[in-house]
Amino acid sequence: MGTSSSLFDSAFLVKLEQLHLLSRKLFRGRQHAERRSRQTGASMEFADYRNYAPGDDLRTVDWNVYGRLNRLFVKLFEAEQDLHVSILLDCSASMHWKGEVAATRSALCKFDHARRIAAALGYVALANLDRVNLVPFGTDLGDDLGFVRGKQQFHAVLDFLKRLPDSPEPARGQTRMRVCFQAFARRLKCRGLVFVLSDFFDPEAADAMGLLHRQQFEVSALQVLDPVELDPGLSGDVRLVDAETEVAFDMLADARLLKAYRAEFDRFVAELEHDCMERAIGFVQTTTAVPFEDLVLRVLREKRLVK
Numbered sequence: 001m002g003t004s005s006s007l008f009d010s011a012f013l014v015k016l017e018q019l020h021l022l023s024r025k026l027f028r029g030r031q032h033a034e035r036r037s038r039q040t041g042a043s044m045e046f047a048d049y050r051n052y053a054p055g056d057d058l059r060t061v062d063w064n065v066y067g068r069l070n071r072l073f074v075k076l077f078e079a080e081q082d083l084h085v086s087i088l089l090d091c092s093a094s095m096h097w098k099g100e101v102a103a104t105r106s107a108l109c110k111f112d113h114a115r116r117i118a119a120a121l122g123y124v125a126l127a128n129l130d131r132v133n134l135v136p137f138g139t140d141l142g143d144d145l146g147f148v149r150g151k152q153q154f155h156a157v158l159d160f161l162k163r164l165p166d167s168p169e170p171a172r173g174q175t176r177m178r179v180c181f182q183a184f185a186r187r188l189k190c191r192g193l194v195f196v197l198s199d200f201f202d203p204e205a206a207d208a209m210g211l212l213h214r215q216q217f218e219v220s221a222l223q224v225l226d227p228v229e230l231d232p233g234l235s236g237d238v239r240l241v242d243a244e245t246e247v248a249f250d251m252l253a254d255a256r257l258l259k260a261y262r263a264e265f266d267r268f269v270a271e272l273e274h275d276c277m278e279r280a281i282g283f284v285q286t287t288t289a290v291p292f293e294d295l296v297l298r299v300l301r302e303k304r305l306v307k
Contacts, residue, residue: 050074053280084147084192085125085132086217087118088184091164092138092175093243094201098288099228110224113288114197115161117222120296121195122157126150131192134160137180139173141187174244175201177208185215194219199229201244206275213279220282223272227289230265232258 052061052072060074095111108116118134125132131149134157136142145160177198194217196209209219234253241248251257269285276283286295 053277083125083130084190085121085130086135086184086188086192086194087121087132088135088137088181088194088196088198089114089118089161089164090138090175090196090198091136091142092198093173094175094199095224096166097226097243099226099232108288110199110226110288113286113292114222114224115164116292117197117224117295118195119158119161120292123151123154126154126157132157133188135184136164137175137177137184139176141180141183144187176204177202178204178211181208181212185212185217191216192218195222196220197222197224199223199225200272206272206279206281209276209281210279213281219279221272221276221284223269223283223285225285225287227287230262230287232261234258 050073052074062073062075065071065073091111095114096109098109122132122134126149129149131147132145132153133147134145136144145156148156175198177200194212196219198205198221200221200223202208205221209221212219232253236253237250238253239248239250273283273285
């Protein structure tokens with residue numbers, strides 16, 4: 001992955017410094033920081049609104065606006081406290097998979113794309129004096145970076161991400177998000193923001209993130225996909241091999257099968273997004289074909305994960 005210069009140029013880093021991670025919960029910070037936080041309190045300056053989502057604290061609802069518009073909006077405030085930000089990065093074998101035509105669509109596999117997103121989120125948090133931790137997971141929870149603070153620690157974030165395996169071989173086995181997130185909740189004493197970067201090819205993904213939500217973490221899910229997973233473009237007799245279990249499936253890829261696949265994949269994504277909404281978990285989907293700067297500077301803003 002290299003140095004920061006191979007990830008982001010200086011102009012992009014300047015743009016990242018203008019961003020803030022958004023939080024809607026009140027967490028106990030330990031030192032002064034500059035951030036926008038979705039909280040209430042007389043000592044905090046009003047910053048913005050966003051739409052109410054199930055699970056939001058009703059104390060943050062602007063009832064005056066509701067009386068006028070009959071719509072629920074949550075107030076965002078700027079608070080002077082640091083925040084603990086944990087970035088959970090899926091290192092499983094499925095994240096290292098890349099479609100055969102990916103070379104013409106994207107140079108990165110899902111894992112490399114997610115690793116860049118993790119670096120960008122980490123830099124935004126460090127630039128705002130928040131505390132940042134990186135936590136790899138797959139079959140089991142890996143060793144984490146440990147919380148660091150201040151822009152001078154960005155090199156530690158990059159070095160940690162660079163040391164993560166580039167090959168899926170050490171990550172063989174099915175992803176176990178529930179087991180990993182239970183271990184994460186036990187390991188971490190302080191609560192804060194949690195970003196989960198994954199393809200979420202685990203039937204227990206939503207329940208696992210719901211577990212963190214019930215443990216008073218504020219969770220956001222960033223689903224990273226390969227364009228080929230959305231539109232395989234296969235034809236004829238094919239053999240598909242599960243990246244994690246290595247189970248093989250022989251089939252005839254015809255128009256009817258591809259139509260059924262796309263419908264099932266759309267159902268899977270819609271169900272994941274719905275389950276996240278039910279649990280007050282932020283949800284963003286992207287692919288490795290989406291330009292990285294566009295994702296960070298536009299998509300995450302639109303989804304109210306950064307401002």
